[in-house]
Amino acid sequence: xxxxxxxxxxxxxxxxxxxxxxxxxxxxxxxxxxxxxxxxxxxxxxxxxxxxxxxxxxxxxxxxxxxxxxxxxxxxxxxxxxxxxxxxxxxxxxxxxxxxxxxxxxxxxxxxxxxxxxxxxxxxxxxxxxxxxxxxxxxxxxxxxxxxxxxxxxxxxxxxxxxxxxxxxxxxxxxxxxxxxxxxxxxxxxxxxxxxxxxxxxxxxxxxxxxxxxxxxxxxxxxxxxxxxxxxxxxxxxxxxxxxxxxxxxxxxxxxxxxxxxxxxxxxxxxxxxxxxxxxxxxxxxxxxxxxxxxxxxxxxxxxxxxxxxxxxxxxxxxxxxxxxxxxxxxxxxxxxxx
Amino acid sequence: xxxxxxxxxxxxxxxxxxxxxxxxxxxxxxxxxxxxxxxxxxxxxxxxxxxxxxxxxxxxxxxxxxxxxxxxxxxxxxxxxxxxxxxxxxxxxxxxxxxxxxxxxxxxxxxxxxxxxxxxxxxxxxxxxxxxxxxxxxxxxxxxxxxxxxxxxxxxxxxxxxxxxxxxxxxxxxxxxxxxxxxxxxxxxxxxxxxxxxxxxxxxxxxxxxxxxxxxxxxxxxxxxxxxxxxxxxxxxxxxxxxxxxxxxxxxxxxxxxxxxxxxxxxxxxxxxxxxxxxxxxxxxxxxxxxxxxxxxxxxxxxxxxxxxxxxxxxxxxxxxxxxxxxxxxxxxxxxxxx
Numbered sequence: 001x002x003x004x005x006x007x008x009x010x011x012x013x014x015x016x017x018x019x020x021x022x023x024x025x026x027x028x029x030x031x032x033x034x035x036x037x038x039x040x041x042x043x044x045x046x047x048x049x050x051x052x053x054x055x056x057x058x059x060x061x062x063x064x065x066x067x068x069x070x071x072x073x074x075x076x077x078x079x080x081x082x083x084x085x086x087x088x089x090x091x092x093x094x095x096x097x098x099x100x101x102x103x104x105x106x107x108x109x110x111x112x113x114x115x116x117x118x119x120x121x122x123x124x125x126x127x128x129x130x131x132x133x134x135x136x137x138x139x140x141x142x143x144x145x146x147x148x149x150x151x152x153x154x155x156x157x158x159x160x161x162x163x164x165x166x167x168x169x170x171x172x173x174x175x176x177x178x179x180x181x182x183x184x185x186x187x188x189x190x191x192x193x194x195x196x197x198x199x200x201x202x203x204x205x206x207x208x209x210x211x212x213x214x215x216x217x218x219x220x221x222x223x224x225x226x227x228x229x230x231x232x233x234x235x236x237x238x239x240x241x242x243x244x245x246x247x248x249x250x251x252x253x254x255x256x257x258x259x260x261x262x263x264x265x266x267x268x269x270x271x272x273x274x275x276x277x278x279x280x281x282x283x284x285x286x287x288x289x290x291x292x293x294x295x296x297x298x299x300x301x302x303x304x305x306x307x308x309x310x311x312x313x314x315x316x317x318x319x320x321x322x323x324x325x326x327x328x329x330x331x332x333x334x335x336x337x338x339x
Numbered sequence: 340x341x342x343x344x345x346x347x348x349x350x351x352x353x354x355x356x357x358x359x360x361x362x363x364x365x366x367x368x369x370x371x372x373x374x375x376x377x378x379x380x381x382x383x384x385x386x387x388x389x390x391x392x393x394x395x396x397x398x399x400x401x402x403x404x405x406x407x408x409x410x411x412x413x414x415x416x417x418x419x420x421x422x423x424x425x426x427x428x429x430x431x432x433x434x435x436x437x438x439x440x441x442x443x444x445x446x447x448x449x450x451x452x453x454x455x456x457x458x459x460x461x462x463x464x465x466x467x468x469x470x471x472x473x474x475x476x477x478x479x480x481x482x483x484x485x486x487x488x489x490x491x492x493x494x495x496x497x498x499x500x501x502x503x504x505x506x507x508x509x510x511x512x513x514x515x516x517x518x519x520x521x522x523x524x525x526x527x528x529x530x531x532x533x534x535x536x537x538x539x540x541x542x543x544x545x546x547x548x549x550x551x552x553x554x555x556x557x558x559x560x561x562x563x564x565x566x567x568x569x570x571x572x573x574x575x576x577x578x579x580x581x582x583x584x585x586x587x588x589x590x591x592x593x594x595x596x597x598x599x600x601x602x603x604x605x606x607x608x609x610x611x612x613x614x615x616x617x618x619x620x621x622x623x624x625x626x627x628x629x630x631x632x633x634x635x636x637x638x639x640x641x642x643x644x645x646x647x648x649x650x651x652x653x654x655x656x657x658x659x660x661x662x663x664x665x666x667x668x669x670x671x672x673x674x675x676x677x678x
Contacts (some may be wrong), residue, residue, distance in 0.1 A: 027381070027484045032574070033419040033558060034383035034479065036487050042366070043374035045461065046478060049430040051468045091388040091430075091474040122384065125474075129390045135430040135464075135474030137386060140373065145366045148375050219372060235371070271466040 002100065007126050010100060010314040011092075011107045015121050018111025023120025025086055025141070035122035037087060038203025043143040046077035049135040052095075056198070058132060061174045063105025064112070065198040070134035071113040073222065075202035080220035081148045082211020083140025085204060087122040088114060090136055106134075117204055147211060154217035154236035154280035154306045161215075161286075162303035163206045163277040163293055166225050167257075167264075168250030170271020172197030174260050184259040189252040196250060200275040205296035207277055213289035215279040223271035226322060228278060229312040236280075239309035244269060246317040248276075248301045269314050269322035280306050341439065346465050349439060350363045350431075350446045354460050357450025362459025363479070364425055374461035376426060381484040385416035388474040391434075395537070397471060402444025403451070404537040409473035410452040412561065414541035415614040419559035420487045421550020422479025424543060426461040427453060427476055432468025445473075456543055486550060493556035493575035493619035493645045500554075500625075501642035502545045502616040502632055505564050506596075506603075507589030509610020511536030513599050523598040528591040535589060539614040544635035546616055552628035554618040563609035565661060567617060568651040575619075578648035583608060585656040587615075587640045608653050608661035619645050 002010075013029070022029070028036035042268055050070050052058050058066070071088060078085050090110065094103065114121055119138070142148055173194035175182050182190045203220075207229040217236055219228045232327040249268045257264035277298075281289045314322045341349075351369070363370070367375035373439045389409050391397050397405070410427060429449065433442065453460055462527050481487055510530040514521050542559075549557055556575055558567045563667070567578045588607045596603035620628045632639040653661045 028487070028489055032489045032491070033416040034385035034422065034477075034487075036420070036484050036489075037382050037384065038380075038484060039378045039382055041377075043376050043378055045376065045426070045428060045476075045478075046373035047428045047430050047431060047462055047464045047474075049464050049466045049474060051432055051466055053469065054467045077372040081375070087384070089384060089476060091386050093388060093390055093472060093474075123386055125388050127388045127390055128393045129472065130392060130470045131468065133432060133472065133474075135386075135388060135432075135467065137428060137476040137668045138373075139384075145375050145377060148367070148373075150367055150371045150375075152371070162624075227360045231611065307424075 005125055007103065010103060014104050014107030015111040018108060019115040020111050020121055021118055023087060023122060024113055026122050029064030030121065030123045039141060041141060041143045041210045042148065042198050042251065044078055044081040044083040044140040044148055045137065046074060047137045048074040048077065050135060052132040061198055063102040064109035065330045067106035067109030068113045068199055071110050072137050072202050073275065074136040074138045075117060075204060076220040076222065078138055078140035079202045079204045080218050080277060081140060082207050082218065083142055083148060084208060085117050085119045085138060086141045087120050087139045088136060089122060090124040090134060092126045093131065093133040094126060095132055098132060104204055126265040149211045149218040151217055151219050151232045151235035152338055154232055154238050156238055156306055156308045158216055158280040158282050158285050158306040159302060160240060160242060160279055160304040160306060161279050161300040162248050163298045163300050164203055164274065165248050165250045166221060166274040167253035167268030168193050168196030169200060169273035170267050171253045171256040171272040178260065181256055181259050193250060193252050197273065200273065203277050203298050204273060206293050206298045209292040209296055210277065210279045210289060213292045214285040215281050215289060218277060218279040221274040221276040221278055222272060224272040226269045226312055226314045229314065233310060233312055238333055239307040239321065240312045241307050242312065242314045243315060244316050245301050248303065265316040265320060267324045277322055343465055346442065349443060353443050353446030353549055354450040357447060358454040359460055360457055362461060362600060363427060365459055365461050369460065369462045378480060380480060381480045381487065383417055383420040383422040383479040383487055384476065385413060386476045387413040388415065388472060389651040391471040400537055402441045403448035406445035406448030407452045407538055409475050410449050411539045411541050412614065413475040413477045414456060414543060415559040415561065417477055417479035418541045418546030419544045419557050420479060421546045421557065421615060422481055422487060423547060424456045424458045424477060425480045426459050428461060429463040429473060430474040431465045432470065433465060434469055434471055437471060448478050488550045488554050488557040490556050490558050490571045490574040492497060493571055493577050495577055495645055496646045497555055497619040497621050497645040498625050498641060499579065499581060499643040499645060500620055500639045501587050502619050502637045502639050503542055503613065504587050504589045505560060505613040505615055506592035506607030506610055506614035507532050507535030508539060509606050510589065510592045510595040513595055517599065520595055520598050523594045524591040531594065532589060532591050536612065539612065541614060542616050542637050545632050545637045548631040548635055549616065549618045549628060552631045554620050557616060557618040560613040560615040560617055561611060562612040564635045565608045565651055565653045568653065572649060578646040579651045580646050581643040581651065581653045583655050587642065604655040604659060604661045625646050655674060
């Protein structure tokens with residue numbers, strides 16, 4: 001492993017090759033003591049770390065997937081605010097046995113996601129670590145604070161919409177960890193499920209459309225649909241009554257879950273890492289919001305309503321209720337493991 | 340170890356107990372998908388990670404010292420820009436065997452430094468990790484981009500000033516790792532040296548004074564005086580001729596270095612983690628800058644001049660030249676170890 005400055009140089013090269021932009025708000029880029037920006041308006045800032053053995057495994061993930069996932073999951077939080085992504089800062093913990101080729105791959109994956117969303121990598125830090133980790137900071141922008149959508153604005157009577165599908169990342173993890181399960185679905189379905197786990201996509205355009213259209217509350221589904229609905233219910237002081245439609249569950253989740261001896265509804269409702277968006281929308285804006293989201297690549301699905309009270313009810317396609325436990329980022333080290 | 344949300348709650352409590360402020364620029368604080376701020380003017384953003392076994396050891400550091408050091412070293416980068424610290428974001432990788440008491444201690448140490456500098460903790464992330472790490476993001480503010488001081492503005496003829504002292508953190512690390520060396524200095528000197536290693540102080544007031552007074556370039560001394568001077572020389576396209584005065588070396592460094600079989604000048608010049616500030620100042624502003632810095636708690640020392648050419652010459656108190664190798668944050672895992 002080379003020294004700190006050579007590694008930083010290597011990463012810079014890979015980001016440039018990936019076409020990562022210079023960033024209109026960045027006055028002093030990476031390389032000084034701090035990056036200098038002129039944000040203007042309001043900013044949304046979120047941090048998200050992924051760690052080998054917890055959020056990915058070097059044994060089953062490509063280096064490119066590790067880099068891509070690190071940035072995508074961080075950007076998903078900006079999507080949930082309705083923010084336009086601006087700058088990213090990356091802190092890398094690098095173990096001795098990580099080769100420069102692997103590091104280049106991580107940089108390529110990170111760079112590809114950054115370039116796809118017009119994100120500037122404005123700064124970073126590279127340190128030695130016994131385990132590979134990426135700790136990402138993302139900064140999004142809007143003209144004013146009212147342009148952002150928090151978790152706390154849902155009101156009784158609002159409709160719930162779900163953008164993107166759930167269950168696929170959890171099913172994909174099962175396929176990664178237990179390759180013998182792959183025969184339970186068609187090869188292209190298995191590939192798509194694994195892709196949901198290793199290469200999640202932040203629904204930035206849909207988030208911006210929801211915010212512009214007047215969503216009253218929004219969250220990205222990272223911990224699991226049930227758990228994240230619970231965050232909105234708690235922040236807004238309401239009850240979320242969710243109906244999970246068949247069309248909102250990834251193809252193949254049922255088959256993989258059953259082959260693995262898991263409840264398909266629980267896997268879809270609580271598997272986590274979906275990076276779908278759940279939003280509440282006042283009824284008088286619903287048609288316009290649905291239309292605006294439809295123009296992005298992700299179609300919305302009606303997912304229920306906001307009621308009075310507290311907590312979450314989550315019913316599956318057959319009407320059966322799921323629990324709302326969710327995926328705990330601290331307790332989950334062994335999640336999905338064969339045991 | 341409790342779940343993610345209990346741990347975040349515990350940390351929030353400790354930060355509140357430490358008196359961490361709410362932050363005038365923060366509109367939506369920690370707890371939503373992202374923190375919403377209205378920065379105004381220009382921002383300086385820096386990220387810095389510390390990892391168990393690399394930048395500290397749980398076996399020799401108190402939990403409070405770990406939390407305090409994580410934030411102090413990040414803030415030191417803002418000091419080097421002349422920025423007023425605003426918000427911090429903390430990403431914590433928590434191993435299974437870290438107790439809640441230890442985590443509370445980390446929060447207390449972090450909170451004490453945040454409160455001392457008026458820093459708001461606007462967001463964070465807590466994840467499982469085989470090794471304890473803290474990945475910090477700090478955001479500082481100024482009315483406009485011209486208020487910040489980069490590494491690239493040093494010009495031939497400028498004076499060099501050094502704020503704070505060097506060598507103490509490296510000597511303190513030797514004392515931590517080799518307790519038998521502690522008898523070589525008075526007990527209070529040993530304590531002060533260890534404190535330089537475990538509880539570094541970001542020279543925010545001095546950095547702001549240097550920026551306001553018209554420093555042309557500035558850097559914080561984290562990699563070692565020689566190496567960091569090299570960064571300024573490279574960025575500015577000049578040669579730095581440094582004279583390290585006796586008064587700029589921490590008391591006891593000479594004795595500890597000699598007892599450890601290390602060259603005292605090399606330890607002072609290249610030990611790293613000093614978090615002193617090195618600035619270049621045009622001669623016509625020098626008196627005013629020195630006077631302004633003197634009003635802060637840290638007195639400045641004249642440390643040489645900026646010449647034409649490239650690279651760094653670093654002479655010790657006796658006129659002998661030191662190398663300018665520095666402390667590599669990636670290669671340094673075993674730095675200071677008895678071998």
